[in-house]
Amino acid sequence: MEFTTEKATAPRADAYDVVIVGGGASGLAAGVFVARYGLDAVIFDRGQSATCQCYTLENYLGFLGIDPAAFLELGRAHAQFEGCAVVDDMVSTVEGVDDGFRVETQDGKTVTTDSVIAASAYNADYLCDLDDGRFHDEGDHPVDCDEATGRTEIDGLYVAGWLSGGPHQVLISAGHGARVAKALVADRRAGEGYWEEVAAYWDWCVEDGTYGDDEWHRHVDEWFDGTVPDDCNEAFVEAVREEVKSERLAIQQTEAERRRRIERGKELLRWYLDER
Ligand SMILES: Cc1cc2nc3c(=O)[nH]c(=O)nc-3n(C[C@H](O)[C@H](O)[C@H](O)COP(=O)(O)OP(=O)(O)OC[C@H]3O[C@@H](n4cnc5c(N)ncnc54)[C@H](O)[C@@H]3O)c2cc1C
Structure with missing residues (x-):
């Protein structure tokens, strides 16, 4: 590293x-x-x-x-x-x-x-x-x-x-x-045209499998539909919906990835302490 x-x-x-x-x-x-x-x-x-x-x-x-x-x-x-x-x-x-x-x-x-x-x-x-x-x-x-x-x-x-x-x-x-x-x-x-609720950025990490099942899609759709402003182009709304979902799906980590990232954090500290 x-x-x-x-x-x-x-x-x-x-x-x-x-x-x-x-x-x-x-x-x-x-x-x-x-x-x-x-x-x-x-x-x-x-x-x-x-x-x-x-x-x-x-x-x-x-x-x-x-x-x-x-x-x-x-x-x-x-x-x-x-x-x-x-x-x-x-x-x-x-x-x-x-x-x-x-x-x-x-x-x-x-x-x-x-x-x-x-x-x-x-x-x-x-x-x-x-x-x-x-x-x-x-x-x-x-x-x-x-x-x-x-x-x-x-x-x-x-x-x-x-x-x-x-x-x-x-x-x-x-x-x-x-x-x-x-x-x-x-x-x-x-x-880029995102309205307030979907413009917000969340830097989160969650366990793989937390998101993505049918119930999750229903839950996100319900929330998303409640945020869409009037007079928004339908095709654009659907593109944003997909983008919002894929952003959330992308923050999931497998257990192996979680371990790798935690090890990376320890490695930085070890490297720093060894250097100083
Ligand atoms: C005497 C004193 C004791 C303190 N003790 C504590 C304490 O015990 N605990 C605590 O939590 N807080 C303490 N603080 C407060 C703490 O230091 C500040 O809250 C914190 O450092 C502010 O962070 P910052 O990122 O805003 O600014 P800074 O940490 O000062 O970062 C600003 C950086 O910008 C650089 N810079 C300035 N102008 C330019 C420019 N034009 N171009 C490029 N770089 C530039 C500066 O050199 C500096 O590196 C203390 C403050 C003082 C003055």
């Missing part, structure tokens, strides 16, 4: 579905969630995470006491394992372009993206050029957004973690990053 806690020195592409600014708890958790949905995502992270200001991290569920740097390294390994790139660079500006954003970095790289998640904790001055300077003023904190979902008045721009102005412990910031990522995925699905 290949793991890495190292950041890449440069992005591997010129265009991404999602750019995440900041690789602390919120940015890394957002990266895990969007990558698991299948979006092409990159995290730019440079500078000191507020997590490193915790002397020890003692209130993160499951960890009695963990070195904050180790927590971030494990989070980076996880995000990268799921397919989210993590690049050592600082975002200097985010500009709006047709259907998205252009992101420029301190090291002179430029990438375009459909969506940006600002997860940079203290500082979001790179947002000052957006909307002709009307959206964000230099030095302002937090960034104006819906605190629960991180959505902002600019389509495709989200704010996660401490920068959103919510309560900020590491565990809460990680949960917030995941929640913002879910809102972003739901918005993308809504853009």
